[in-house]
Amino acid sequence: MDLRESSDNKYLRMCLSTQRNKIIAALVFSFILNILMLTVPLYLLQIINRVIPSQSADTLLFLTIIVLASLTTIAFLESMRRLVFSHIGNWIDRRLGGFVLSGSIIKSVNKCRPSSSQSLRELSTLRRLFSDGSFFPLMDLPWTPVFMLVLFMLHPVIGIISLAGAVALFCLALFNEFSTRSLTTQASDASSTSYRYAASVLRNSDAIQAMGMRSDVIGTWDRYHDKSVELATKLNSRSNKITSFAKFIRMVLQIAVIGTGALLVLKGQLTTGGLIAGMLLMRRAVAPMDRAIITWKTFISARNAFDSIEKRLALAPEFRSQQTLPLPQGYLSIRNVSYTYPNHTGSTLHDVTLKVHPGQVVGITGNTAAGKSTLSRLIVGLAKPDSGYIRFGGTDISKFKAEEIGPLIGYLPQDNELFSGSVESNIARMGEVDKLAVIEAAKLAGVHEMIMQFPSGYETDIGDGGAYLSGGQKQRIALARAIFGYPKLLVLDEPDANLDSDGKAALSHVIKEMKKREAIIIFISHQSKVLEFADSVVRMRKGKIIMSLADNTKSRHSKATPRLTSTSLTKVTDQ
Numbered sequence: 001m002d003l004r005e006s007s008d009n010k011y012l013r014m015c016l017s018t019q020r021n022k023i024i025a026a027l028v029f030s031f032i033l034n035i036l037m038l039t040v041p042l043y044l045l046q047i048i049n050r051v052i053p054s055q056s057a058d059t060l061l062f063l064t065i066i067v068l069a070s071l072t073t074i075a076f077l078e079s080m081r082r083l084v085f086s087h088i089g090n091w092i093d094r095r096l097g098g099f100v101l102s103g104s105i106i107k108s109v110n111k112c113r114p115s116s117s118q119s120l121r122e123l124s125t126l127r128r129l130f131s132d133g134s135f136f137p138l139m140d141l142p143w144t145p146v147f148m149l150v151l152f153m154l155h156p157v158i159g160i161i162s163l164a165g166a167v168a169l170f171c172l173a174l175f176n177e178f179s180t181r182s183l184t185t186q187a188s189d190a191s192s193t194s195y196r197y198a199a200s201v202l203r204n205s206d207a208i209q210a211m212g213m214r215s216d217v218i219g220t221w222d223r224y225h226d227k228s229v230e231l232a233t234k235l236n237s238r239s240n241k242i243t244s245f246a247k248f249i250r251m252v253l254q255i256a257v258i259g260t261g262a263l264l265v266l267k268g269q270l271t272t273g274g275l276i277a278g279m280l281l282m283r284r285a286v287a288p289m290d291r292a293i294i295t296w297k298t299f300i301s302a303r304n305a306f307d308s309i310e311k312r313l314a315l316a317p318e319f320r321s322q323q324t325l326p327l328p329q330g331y332l333s334i335r336n337v338s339y340t341y342p343n344h345t346g347s348t349l350h351d352v353t354l355k356v357h358p359g360q361v362v363g364i365t366g367n368t369a370a371g372k373s374t375l376s377r378l379i380v381g382l383a384k385p386d387s388g389y390i391r392f393g394g395t396d397i398s399k400f401k402a403e404e405i406g407p408l409i410g411y412l413p414q415d416n417e418l419f420s421g422s423v424e425s426n427i428a429r430m431g432e433v434d435k436l437a438v439i440e441a442a443k444l445a446g447v448h449e450m451i452m453q454f455p456s457g458y459e460t461d462i463g464d465g466g467a468y469l470s471g472g473q474k475q476r477i478a479l480a481r482a483i484f485g486y487p488k489l490l491v492l493d494e495p496d497a498n499l500d501s502d503g504k505a506a507l508s509h510v511i512k513e514m515k516k517r518e519a520i521i522i523f524i525s526h527q528s529k530v531l532e533f534a535d536s537v538v539r540m541r542k543g544k545i546i547m548s549l550a551d552n553t554k555s556r557h558s559k560a561t562p563r564l565t566s567t568s569l570t571k572v573t574d575q
Contacts, residue, residue: 013310015096019088027139029081032073034143037284038150039070041277048273082133089130093123096313103312122305129302134295140288147285154274154281157260162282165253169246169289176242176296180235184300187231194224239297246293250286257282328393328400328408331357332379332489332520337388339378348374349543352388358488358518361511363534365526371543372524373414376493379522380411392489410482410490414497414524418466418474423451424458426466427480437485444513445480446506447473471498476506483510490514492523508533 016023043063051060100123129135144166152159201208201217208217261278264270270278292299334354340347349371356362364372377383378390381397390397397405406429418426427438438458442448450473454460466474475498482490496504511533514521523534539547 015092019091022084022088026081026084029077029084030136030139031143033077033081034140034146036070036074036077038147038281039067039074041150041280041284043067044280045271045273045277048276049271081136082131085130085133085135089127092130093127096309097123100309100312103314122308125301125305126309129298132298134298134302137288137292137295141292144285144288147281151278151281151285154278155261155264155270157264158257158270158278158282161253161256161260162278162285165249165256165282166286166289168249168253169286169293172242172246172249173289173293173296176239176293177300179242180238180296181300183231183235183238184297185304187228187235188301188304190224190228190231194221194228197221197224235297243294246290250290253282253286254279328395328397328405329488330393331355332522333389333391333394334375334379335388335391337375337378337385337390339374339383339385341374347386347543349378349385352543352545354538354545356520356522358520359515360536361515361521361523361534363537364522364524364540365537366540369542370540372540373493374543375540376411376413376491376522376524380409380489380491381405407485408488410484410487410492410519412478412482412492412495414493416475416478418462418469418477420462420464422456422459422461423454423477426462426477427458427484429481429484441480441484444483445476445510446502447476447480450476472500472503475499476503479507479510483514486514486517486519488519490519490521490523492521492525494524494526496525 043066046063047060050056051063097120100120148159148163148166151162198221201221208214257279258275261270261275265272265275332355334352337349337352338347339349352371352375354362364375366372374383378385379397381390381400381402384398392400392405419430421430424433424435424438427441428434435458439448442451442458451458451460462468462477466477469477475495479492479495482492495507499507511521511523538545
């Protein structure tokens with residue numbers, strides 16, 4: 001079954017349904033295992049009631065052979081059951097790991113902030129539920145009535161006492177569920193918050209150390225961590241109390257069965273073998289509930305992980321049916337676009353209208369928080385406008401599949417990040433490395449000579465997030481990545497922020513070359529020397545376009561290039 005064929009949001013349940021045959025096999029193993037668990041009690045019953053009185057060594061030998069064969073079968077089936085569930089857990093982890101990460105990427109894009117890897121840890125939690133045997137008590141629980149039936153056959157009183165103990169443990173398990181559910185969620189959330197904050201601290205370790213912020217930052221983390229530890233301690237305390245009480249009930253139940261059985265033996269209503277067999281059967285009957293109480297935290301964590309994973313999978317584009325559209329050619333049209341960030345009041349962008357033709361360069365400038373970076377995110381399809389539209393080649397850019405239109409888009413965000421790996425892998429956008437195309441992009445971005453000075457050239461490992469590179473080096477390699485494959489739409493957000501004079505000269509060369517290749521170029525900058533390469537400069541303030549200035553000097557050298565005017569910015573009509 002291809003999980004991507006369904007529009008249902010229950011992707012994880014669908015995934016589990018593909019393992020139906022293995023789960024059925026494990027249930028069959030559980031049935032046989034629980035039936036074979038009757039072997040030892042019945043063996044003791046027969047020895048005490050029949051073998052010893054009859055003094056029959058042959059009967060003892062025959063029964064012992066049968067029991068040994070049964071025990072061997074039990075060990076084999078238990079091993080097979082663990083193996084099956086381990087394979088299911090590993091299969092789920094491998095099958096869904098990429099989709100969960102994909103959903104986390106989309107969530108990060110939608111919320112405009114880095115998302116944690118918590119969902120991947122939750123997937124590991126779900127895998128451990130299957131692989132460490134925590135799921136077995138639930139599989140053994142349906143066979144408890146079988147043992148209860150045998151106990152009633154031994155003697156009704158023994159059966160009633162065992163049933164009462166099983167009901168008490170079952171009620172305790174329910175109480176454990178309801179009393180710890182909310183606390184478990186709170187503890188998990190607090191722990192995630194603590195880890196996220198610690199991750200942000202480590203990402204900014206240089207600034208923290210340089211500006212003497214370490215004590216204050218650690219103090220803040222301590223508050224998050226203390227809350228996490230406090231909730232975890234409270235949860236463990238409550239769970240330990242319930243576990244201890246369950247142990248008390250189990251011991252009282254054993255004493256009750258042994259004492260009552262002894263009394264029945266004295267009255268001649270039960271044999272000694274029946275007493276021993278009844279004690280063993282009772283322990284086996286209540287064992288699933290007893291183990292469920294002990295592992296209940298694992299169940300709750302797995303259930304929370306299940307819900308969280310389903311939410312991530314619902315965001316993964318791989319599960320959405322999206323029509324394949326012809327790749328766009330033509331101008332970029334932005335019409336009456338307004339946008340507000342989630343959980344924010346007031347529009348970040350308001351009624352923005354713009355049209356840019358192939359081979360045209362538009363510079364965007366404005367004060368801080370004018371909406372420039374937000375507009376660039378909408379242009380490359382990272383968010384959808386609340387109203388209006390953004391069309392590339394006449395088609396709404398949000399309608400295209402990211403994997404299909406991605407090669408046509410070059411994007412250099414304000415906070416550019418590189419990936420762990422080699423220089424060439426980063427320039428090739430982490431895909432299959434075409435060395436000629438990588439070198440061509442590097443030369444165009446003016447970084448070829450710089451890269452060749454690295455220890456291993458293009459194969460040099462740049463460290464975690466480009467840790468071994470300077471800010472300017474990362475910026476220029478990210479620029480090479482943006483122009484890799486000569487995209488038709490190039491959006492550069494503050495591309496000159498960390499560049500020296502050579503880097504700015506290389507950026508100017510990139511803009512000129514991409515313009516010759518009829519690319520649509522939009523870049524954001526406060527540097528007049530870079531903005532002078534634009535055919536038009538758009539000024540923004542408080543989410544609106546307030547002015548458009550044509551670069552007359554530039555236009556004299558490129559008469560074929562269409563220019564934006566104030567009228568064309570405010571009164572755009574699509575052709």
